[in-house]
Amino acid sequence: xxxxxxxxxxxxxMYHRLDFQKIRGxxxxxxxxxxxxxxxQARAKGYEITPKGGGSGLSxxxxxxxxxxxxxSTLQMKELxxxxxxxxxxxxxxxxxxxxxxxxxEPMGMKLYVSPSSxxxxxxxxxxxxxxxxxxxxxxxxxxDNTVRVKxxxxxxxxxxxxxxxxxxxxxxxxxxxxxxxxxxxxxxxAHGTLGFVTELRVTIRPLVEEHLMGAIAVxxxxxxxxxxxxxxxxxxxxIRYGEAIVEAHKDVRDDLTPPILILEFPEKEKASIxxxxxxxxVDSGELERLxxxxxxxxxxxxxxxxxxxxxxxxxxxEDSLRGMQSRMEAINGLLIEDGxxxxxxxxxxxxxxxxxxNTPAFGLIMHSREIRPTDKTGKELFETVLKIVDxxxxxxxxxxxxxxxxxxxxxxxxRIEELRTIIGEGFNAFIFEPECASETLSxxx
Amino acid sequence: MMDIKTVRKEHSINYIPLLLLTRIPLRISxxxxxxxxxxxxxxxxxxxxxxxxxxxxxxxxxxGKLYLLQVMDLIENDEELGRDFxxxxxxxxxxxxxxxxxxxxxxxxxxxxxxxxxxxxAAPFEFExxxxxxxxxxxxxxIYGLDPDDRAIYWLDEVEDEIPNIHDRVYTNGKTAEIxxxxxxxxxxxxxxxxxxxxxxxxxxxxxxxxxxxxxxxFCCGHPLHLTGDESGADNLxxxxxxxxxxxxxxxxxxxxxxxxxxxxxYHNFESAVAMHHTEFFDHLLEVMPATKRTETxxxxxxxxxxRILDVKEEPRSVLNKLGVKYxxxxxxxCGGGGLLRMxxxxxxxxxxxxxxxxxRLSETTVVTACPSCREVFLSNEIQTVDIVELMAEAFEGxxx
Numbered sequence: 001x002x003x004x005x006x007x008x009x010x011x012x013x014m015y016h017r018l019d020f021q022k023i024r025g026x027x028x029x030x031x032x033x034x035x036x037x038x039x040x041q042a043r044a045k046g047y048e049i050t051p052k053g054g055g056s057g058l059s060x061x062x063x064x065x066x067x068x069x070x071x072x073s074t075l076q077m078k079e080l081x082x083x084x085x086x087x088x089x090x091x092x093x094x095x096x097x098x099x100x101x102x103x104x105x106e107p108m109g110m111k112l113y114v115s116p117s118s119x120x121x122x123x124x125x126x127x128x129x130x131x132x133x134x135x136x137x138x139x140x141x142x143x144x145d146n147t148v149r150v151k152x153x154x155x156x157x158x159x160x161x162x163x164x165x166x167x168x169x170x171x172x173x174x175x176x177x178x179x180x181x182x183x184x185x186x187x188x189x190x191a192h193g194t195l196g197f198v199t200e201l202r203v204t205i206r207p208l209v210e211e212h213l214m215g216a217i218a219v220x221x222x223x224x225x226x227x228x229x230x231x232x233x234x235x236x237x238x239x240i241r242y243g244e245a246i247v248e249a250h251k252d253v254r255d256d257l258t259p260p261i262l263i264l265e266f267p268e269k270e271k272a273s274i275x276x277x278x279x280x281x282x283v284d285s286g287e288l289e290r291l292x293x294x295x296x297x298x299x300x301x302x303x304x305x306x307x308x309x310x311x312x313x314x315x316x317x318x319e320d321s322l323r324g325m326q327s328r329m330e331a332i333n334g335l336l337i338e339d340g341x342x343x344x345x346x347x348x349x350x351x352x353x354x355x356x357x358x359n360t361p362a363f364g365l366i367m368h369s370r371e372i373r374p375t376d377k378t379g380k381e382l383f384e385t386v387l388k389i390v391d392x393x394x395x396x397x398x399x400x401x402x403x404x405x406x407x408x409x410x411x412x413x414x415x416r417i418e419e420l421r422t423i424i425g426e427g428f429n430a431f432i433f434e435p436e437c438a439s440e441t442l443s444x445x446x
Numbered sequence: 447m448m449d450i451k452t453v454r455k456e457h458s459i460n461y462i463p464l465l466l467l468t469r470i471p472l473r474i475s476x477x478x479x480x481x482x483x484x485x486x487x488x489x490x491x492x493x494x495x496x497x498x499x500x501x502x503x504x505x506x507x508x509x510g511k512l513y514l515l516q517v518m519d520l521i522e523n524d525e526e527l528g529r530d531f532x533x534x535x536x537x538x539x540x541x542x543x544x545x546x547x548x549x550x551x552x553x554x555x556x557x558x559x560x561x562x563x564x565x566x567x568a569a570p571f572e573f574e575x576x577x578x579x580x581x582x583x584x585x586x587x588x589i590y591g592l593d594p595d596d597r598a599i600y601w602l603d604e605v606e607d608e609i610p611n612i613h614d615r616v617y618t619n620g621k622t623a624e625i626x627x628x629x630x631x632x633x634x635x636x637x638x639x640x641x642x643x644x645x646x647x648x649x650x651x652x653x654x655x656x657x658x659x660x661x662x663x664x665f666c667c668g669h670p671l672h673l674t675g676d677e678s679g680a681d682n683l684x685x686x687x688x689x690x691x692x693x694x695x696x697x698x699x700x701x702x703x704x705x706x707x708x709x710x711x712x713y714h715n716f717e718s719a720v721a722m723h724h725t726e727f728f729d730h731l732l733e734v735m736p737a738t739k740r741t742e743t744x745x746x747x748x749x750x751x752x753x754r755i756l757d758v759k760e761e762p763r764s765v766l767n768k769l770g771v772k773y774x775x776x777x778x779x780x781c782g783g784g785g786l787l788r789m790x791x792x793x794x795x796x797x798x799x800x801x802x803x804x805x806x807r808l809s810e811t812t813v814v815t816a817c818p819s820c821r822e823v824f825l826s827n828e829i830q831t832v833d834i835v836e837l838m839a840e841a842f843e844g845x846x847x
Contacts, residue, residue: 001521001524001526001527002526002530003505003514003527003530003531003534004503004504004505004515005504006514006521006527007504007505007510007514008504009513009517010487010489010504010509010510010513011487012486012487012488013491014516016487016513017517017520018520018523020517020520028502028503052613054489054492055487055504055509056488056489073504075492075502075503075504076502097493114628118488118489118490120490120493121488121490179529297549299486299488300486300488300490300548300549300550301549301550301551302484302550302551302605304796307480307483307484308486309486310486343644380483418598432451
């Protein structure tokens with residue numbers, strides 16, 4: 001074992017206690033040729049490949065489970081290859097982050113509109129692998145909505161170009177097979193690195209809009225009131241530009257706020273139409289920044305006593321589950337408390353957009369959740385609670401980890417990927433398909 | 447934990463099997479573990495870490511190192527990993543930027559300090575390259591191993607022409623003054639620092655300060671030992687400095703070296719003397735300063751130990767503004783000279799300054815800074831540099847064009 005191999009397990013999920021002996025090598029390629037070389041080495045030795053980006057995701061998929069594998073990092077693949085302002089795209093290597101890209105684009109008056117809160121570290125490759133987004137997915141879509149095409153290297157070294165029309169490859173037979181299956185960007189998005197290694201992405205860029213926005217805070221009596229307000233916003237196709245909920249928060253980190261609240265930003269001329277969907281109070285720019293700061297730091301701050309953990313990062317409330325949030329929140333918190341977790345913070349993007357496993361778009365509240373880590377729980381016990389949450393979500397019409405950070409229970413997505421893997425090979429990140437939500441592996445890593 | 451030399455001496459053996467010594471576990475106390483566990487591994491620190499920026503590999507990053515501590519119980523029995531980890535702890539500039547940007551409020555600098563001390567304690571033989579430094583500090587009280595009496599010799603003759611009474615300014619037993627100047631090892635012994643020393647002392651003369659220079663009675667401030675986690679060694683040096691400064695009745699201790707200032711301000715525990723950076727002293731003293739005649743635009747490099755660790759950010763800029771110096775801000779990243787990196791891994795240190803030189807186009811400008819250690823890094827990489835106090839002394843004398 002070498003330190004550089006062990007450290008490849010570093011990631012923001014709670015699945016980080018790995019069997020390091022199984023990490024057989026770590027590669028930091030700079031080019032497609034170096035990616036191909038790493039994959040060849042893995043193939044020659046019979047190891048799997050796990051692609052890794054910034055490690056800011058919360059599914060644990062970038063760890064590769066506990067199988068004999070090479071971890072291939074994109075952290076040194078950061079080149080911006082082409083900028084086409086006229087045609088509105090950039091070609092970029094998968095290790096660049098939205099912040100890095102926008103640092104180049106913004107002086108040119110252009111922007112990549114993908115803004116997860118981890119946009120300083122989340123890589124484009126990782127964002128597509130999880131179909132991530134930020135608080136602006138309502139306005140700008142998820143990562144897949146902003147992806148035009150990708151170039152990929154497969155386990156057997158063959159190359160693909162995948163776009164919204166289908167697949168191209170030097171191997172005509174392979175392309176034909178995959179096109180028969182209608183493979184598109186939908187399939188690469190949220191595949192959690194199970195199909196191949198993305199070496200290049202073409203992503204949409206648009207002019208930087210200098211729009212005067214006003215800030216507001218909406219405070220609700222209970223979770224149903226919050227959910228109903230969001231439901232009205234979605235139905236009216238609300239023109240808000242920024243919508244962030246603090247659903248509940250521990251006293252040590254909420255300052256003077258009284259959740260549930262929504263922090264909103266919208267064009268001043270839309271004030272009346274927003275008022276038809278929710279009551280709100282205007283705030284000045286300083287207060288707006290303060291509110292945003294409280295929200296953005298919730299996943300990173302800790303209570304005065306104890307340490308927060310992301311036991312189960314996300315819940316997607318939509319349609320009935322959004323309108324009936326109160327009972328569902330009570331059920332979730334009831335389960336957490338019964339299993340010994342003190343709820344710490346729940347917050348998220350609303351209104352927001354995500355895709356279900358069958359590629360249907362869903363609109364609602366993506367609620368992230370953090371708990372105070374109990375000191376007396378084993379990894380297995382923690383993971384048992386995770387599985388209970390997944391069942392509870394299924395029962396209550398809530399998408400588990402809606403930013404597709406939980407591939408393990410998504411039957412529709414897994415079935416589709418398995419179908420494609422029979423054609424393109426199964427050498428990438430196979431632990432995701434292990435039985436019962438890969439529970440044996442994941443519970444050993446908590 | 448017994449030092450390897452003591453073990454060898456006490457047991458009259460020249461060789462101790464490596465295995466015995468490397469079996470020393472890297473166990474972490476519950477208190478420290480709870481601090482380490484505050485890291486949520488979000489990765490936001492990566493882009494700010496100078497070591498990560500030049501290597502592109504996670505093990506050099508703060509998240510990587512913290513992660514290794516979080517999973518230490520899984521790897522602590524691996525001798526090779528233990529050795530590599532101890533080495534890794536010294537592949538860091540201790541610039542503190544990771545602590546600064548950490549939203550989880552993890553006190554990373556404190557963790558690095560504690561872990562360095564543990565590393566040296568656990569496997570002193572792996573750090574034999576630090577022995578000459580430790581021996582110099584123990585025997586002659588400076589980092590260069592030079593005769594302590596030479597502290598005031600190196601620069602006295604050079605300064606004498608411009609400050610004829612400079613010999614009277616050197617402390618000897620019984621002399622008192624309001625201000626004690628603490629030059630530090632670099633400024634006392636390095637010819638590359640001579641212009642800064644001259645300017646510093648001339649500026650003090652011009653403002654008619656009542657000052658003494660510690661001369662041969664100045665011991666190293668202890669900062670290099672502090673950076674290796676050797677607080678007791680550092681304390682021996684501090685005690686001497688404290689006794690001299692208090693015997694001289696100084697109310698202020700002024701230094702141009704941020705590393706020395708950390709030690710003087712945080713660890714010397716003076717009864718009444720206040721430790722100040724020279725930019726703080728002159729900025730507080732003078733509302734107005736004569737305008738510089740320099741017309742070029744400088745690049746201001748905020749020394750990490752001054753700006754970030756001691757939070758002295760305003761005064762250097764205020765002095766530059768009072769002098770009418772035009773400058774642009776540089777990125778707040780380390781020059782590569784901190785944390786003893788030039789000694790522990792000069793190759794990485796060079797890479798850091800070379801990257802900075804390229805990204806900030808430093809070959810086209812003069813860097814203005816306020817730290818002798820940063821100055822050494824810039825000069826050794828053929829980057830023109832000037833200390834703020836040089837610009838100030840020039841302006842006081844009506845020059846600088």
